[in-house]
Amino acid sequence: MxxxxxxxxxEKLNDSALSTMAQHIINSLTGNSYFPALTPSLDEVTTVKKEFDDSLIAAQTGDRVKxxxxxxxxTNLIDILHRLARCVEMVANGNRSILLSSGFEVSKERSSTTELEIPENLKIMDGNASGEIYVCCDSVQGARSYVFEYTLDPLANESSWTSQTTTKSEFIIKGLIPGKKYWVRVIAIGSNDQRTVSAPVSRYA
Structure with missing residues (x-):
């Protein structure tokens, strides 16, 4: 992840929302055992936040100077909150629960691994020459390659599989013994080496 x-x-927050967010952060960090000492301190942040709130009220007159x-x-409030955020991130060291306890907004949790579907609709047909079979299946979203495996009948747990890897969801298996029955399966491989395996199907070469 x-x-x-x-x-x-x-910076995207309006003045009222910024004040509300700042107070929420102050409240969340006050007495928070994860953050016993912060730089800048909560007293400093509170002072800067009060100065902003006072100026916000004064500016309601429309006076350009105010x-x-x-x-x-x-700007001062945003700057000190950014400094505080860097300190919080350093203390949290990547721990999502600790970050969330600070009151700051945290990036959404994302998985770096995409679940792969099992290869389906596996089909086997005669190849162009004796001892060849053509194998294909539906493309699997997120798969970076496919492993086509085959073994002689009878199929058993201890069967020895021969593997051929390709980036396509189709493959021609060559060098088979004509008249022999073979079992074939397909393994889809994702970008993070996650794997799913199809159900095996059989055909005579």
Whole structure:
């Protein structure tokens, strides 16, 4: 799975949402045993947040100077929250539960491994020459290669399989003994080496 991280999206929040998010983070970190000491401290963050809140109220008059001051205080709050986020990430060291406890928004959990479906609709037909059979199956989404395996009848747990690998979901198996019955199966292989195996089917060469 990918390493979780704090989302860097504070700049996208409007003033009211930014203030709310900052307070949520402060509340979440206050008394949080995972973060006994933070740099910047929660007292510093609280002070900067209060300065922004006060400037936000003052800017409601529409005065351009007060609006400029509010924008400056907003930048200061975002900056100190980013610094705090870096400290939180360092302490959490990739632990999603600890990151979530901080109150910051965290990237969604993603799996680096895609589940592969089992190869289906396996078909075997005569090849162009004696001792050849053509094998194909439905393409498997996410598969980077296919392993076509075959063994002589009778099929048993201790059967020895011969393998041929290709990037396509079809293959011509050559060098078989004419008149002999063979069992064939297909293994789909994903980008992270995950594997699924089809049910075996049989045919005479």
């Amino acid at each position: 990918s390493r979780p991280k704090i989302l860097n999206n504070l 609006i400029a001051i509010k924008n400056e205080k907003r």
